[in-house]
Amino acid sequence: MKKILPLIFIVTTMPATSANKQYHAGMDNSNWYLSSSTPIQCTLEHPIPRYGQANFIAKASKKINLDFRLESKRAMPTTEVVQLKSVPPAWHPGSAPELIDTITFHQQFDGYVTKQSAWRMLNELERGQVPTFYFHDWYNNKQMVSVGLSSINFNKSYDDFNNCISQLLPYNFDDISYSILRYKKDGSLLTQFSKKRLKMIGDYIKHDKSINVILVAGYSDGYGGVNTNQVLSEKRANSVKEYLSELGFNNDNIKVSGFGEKHHVADNRNILGRQENRRVVISIEKEDI
Numbered sequence: 001m002k003k004i005l006p007l008i009f010i011v012t013t014m015p016a017t018s019a020n021k022q023y024h025a026g027m028d029n030s031n032w033y034l035s036s037s038t039p040i041q042c043t044l045e046h047p048i049p050r051y052g053q054a055n056f057i058a059k060a061s062k063k064i065n066l067d068f069r070l071e072s073k074r075a076m077p078t079t080e081v082v083q084l085k086s087v088p089p090a091w092h093p094g095s096a097p098e099l100i101d102t103i104t105f106h107q108q109f110d111g112y113v114t115k116q117s118a119w120r121m122l123n124e125l126e127r128g129q130v131p132t133f134y135f136h137d138w139y140n141n142k143q144m145v146s147v148g149l150s151s152i153n154f155n156k157s158y159d160d161f162n163n164c165i166s167q168l169l170p171y172n173f174d175d176i177s178y179s180i181l182r183y184k185k186d187g188s189l190l191t192q193f194s195k196k197r198l199k200m201i202g203d204y205i206k207h208d209k210s211i212n213v214i215l216v217a218g219y220s221d222g223y224g225g226v227n228t229n230q231v232l233s234e235k236r237a238n239s240v241k242e243y244l245s246e247l248g249f250n251n252d253n254i255k256v257s258g259f260g261e262k263h264h265v266a267d268n269r270n271i272l273g274r275q276e277n278r279r280v281v282i283s284i285e286k287e288d289i
Helices: 115-126 155-166 192-205 226-246 271-277
Strands: 021-023 035-038 039-050 052-059 067-072 082-087 098-105 113-116 128-136 143-148 179-182 213-217 254-258 279-286
Touching: 035 155, 039 155, 052 115, 052 155, 067 115, 067 179, 098 113, 098 115, 113 115, 113 128, 115 155, 128 155, 192 226, 192 279, 213 226, 226 254, 226 279
Parallel strands: 021 143, 213 254
Antiparallel strands: 035 039, 039 052, 052 067, 067 113, 082 098, 082 128, 128 143, 179 279, 213 279
């Protein structure tokens, strides 16, 4: 009688998407930290050993926003189509990766993910998954490489990041870079609306180090003497400068001009037109970073 031997099945776990090179932080070197935490920008950073840096960035705005940048130590030499997947960690084998998005990494630029896909990456990290980029590496003979974000030590810094986001201003630089303040006849006092507007400007500019100059230009209507109107326009502009200085902006960076009756923007022959002409224009300039 023949002896029947039992069949033994050996189950192995293989990644659904293989890569010749893998870049990701491990248990001993996975770090997340908040590198900027101000009312105008929150930045959550994660170093990726041997590859570069991952950054999540949220900025002051009227809209919900989030950007992700994958900065490599070596420039992207060619434009590549990239798959972004949520991969289970090594201690949860057997689950299949889920596609988050298919994106393009452009030549000579950092990898970039925005809007809902960037938020999805944070959600996947929060539940312990590993958002991973797969693409062909020109430096490695076009072989497949993967760059992953570790969820180890993530949650504490993620809480700090969310707290920072909750404190972001509900407007950005474009919303305050150009303002017009109106004045009563023969008046140079700031209205409540003007003070509120200047407070908005002050709350923003004291956190934006790239702002290097504020131009303040005063104007009058065409009624009254020319010299009187010139002095009045300068007085209006200087009142704005004084208020901004009180809010903490450097006096030397506020440039004041008075133009008197010059440069009317409306018909000076009627009341509504004269109201338009009695104004201070504030223009904010920032240096390129």
